[in-house]
Amino acid sequence: MIISISGGKGGTGKSTVSTNLAILLQEFTLVDLDVEAPNDHILLNVKLTDGIPVKLFKPKFNHEYCTGCGKCAEVCNDSAIILNREGRPMLLEELCAGCTACKLVCPVEKAIEEDFKVVGYIYENETSYGFKLITGELLEGEERTYKVLLETKRKALKEGKNLIFDTAAGAGNSIFKALEGSDIVVAVTEPTPFGARDLEKILYTTSYLKLKTVIVINKSGIGDEEEIVDLSEKYGYPIVGRIPYSEGVIRSYFSKTPVVKTKLPEAEVFQEIKERILEEVKCS
Numbered sequence: 193m194i195i196s197i198s199g200g201k202g203g204t205g206k207s208t209v210s211t212n213l214a215i216l217l218q219e220f221t222l223v224d225l226d227v228e229a230p231n232d233h234i235l236l237n238v239k240l241t242d243g244i245p246v247k248l249f250k251p252k253f254n255h256e257y258c259t260g261c262g263k264c265a266e267v268c269n270d271s272a273i274i275l276n277r278e279g280r281p282m283l284l285e286e287l288c289a290g291c292t293a294c295k296l297v298c299p300v301e302k303a304i305e306e307d308f309k310v311v312g313y314i315y316e317n318e319t320s321y322g323f324k325l326i327t328g329e330l331l332e333g334e335e336r337t338y339k340v341l342l343e344t345k346r347k348a349l350k351e352g353k354n355l356i357f358d359t360a361a362g363a364g365n366s367i368f369k370a371l372e373g374s375d376i377v378v379a380v381t382e383p384t385p386f387g388a389r390d391l392e393k394i395l396y397t398t399s400y401l402k403l404k405t406v407i408v409i410n411k412s413g414i415g416d417e418e419e420i421v422d423l424s425e426k427y428g429y430p431i432v433g434r435i436p437y438s439e440g441v442i443r444s445y446f447s448k449t450p451v452v453k454t455k456l457p458e459a460e461v462f463q464e465i466k467e468r469i470l471e472e473v474k475c476s
């Protein structure tokens with residue numbers, strides 16, 4: 193079973209929901225796909241170790257063999273190859289998407305050698321709560337989010353059947369890719385105008401992808417929930433839980449003690465959310 197935790201806006205509490213659900217569900221591997229800013233390991237007090245590099249192809253020109261025909265520069269959609277005054281190709285590395293098209297069209301054997309650059313890492317670590325955490329992390333200054341996300345997702349799918357994907361904020365292409373194949377999407381939102389606006393983006397995305405979706409309202413009590421209720425009715429996606437905005441939840445966040453491991457009344461709310469999610473999946 194794949195449960196994806198999403199929500200258009202950043203800071204709505206996706207990671208809080210993901211980590212607490214992972215503790216309650218136990219048999220699941222938690223996968224942090226928020227590769228630009230993964231933070232599940234921080235909430236779970238896990239040190240990321242033994243990262244596997246995510247490598248991207250880049251061409252290495254061998255000027256001994258290169259004839260300067262320019263075909264590699266012509267085919268490059270990212271304008272990552274320029275020809276110098278002598279007509280020799282030069283790589284603008286930060287523009288290279290690693291598609292290998294230049295190598296494929298080059299008519300001269302050995303004129304382009306294979307080289308790689310590391311754009312991120314994938315970590316696989318045990319947590320002290322009895323489940324595994326897989327984390328994708330994009331290197332600072334790198335832009336190949338998609339590549340790191342796909343490799344992390346691929347690795348997770350190879351390793352386990354029961355997965356929780358904690359996705360990034362937003363509703364762009366990489367979120368599409370992260371959500372694809374989910375049995376259920378949990379859209380975490382907050383009762384603010386921005387929360388509702390971004391929730392609609394994610395609900396639109398999941399309805400387009402025909403994915404079963406439920407809504408969790410975090411920080412319940414800080415604002416009007418009417419807009420969220422309207423969206424729930426408009427898309428036919430039920431609200432399966434309201435996590436109150438409380439001092440206890442905030443304290444548990446900063447002390448890195450997951451709410452479900454405290455005696456706070458909110459721990460019960462997470463338990464109910466878990467059960468509602470499982471019921472919804474069973475009904476599909």
Ligand code: SF4
Pocket residue numbers: 253257258259260261262263264265281297298299300303304
């Ligand atoms: S396509 Fe090959 S031979 Fe032609 S310029 Fe590029 S590297 Fe050189």
Ligand code: SF4
Pocket residue numbers: 249250251267268269270271272273283287288289290291292293294295
């Ligand atoms: S690998 Fe693709 S993006 Fe990079 S230089 Fe070659 S054609 Fe351009």
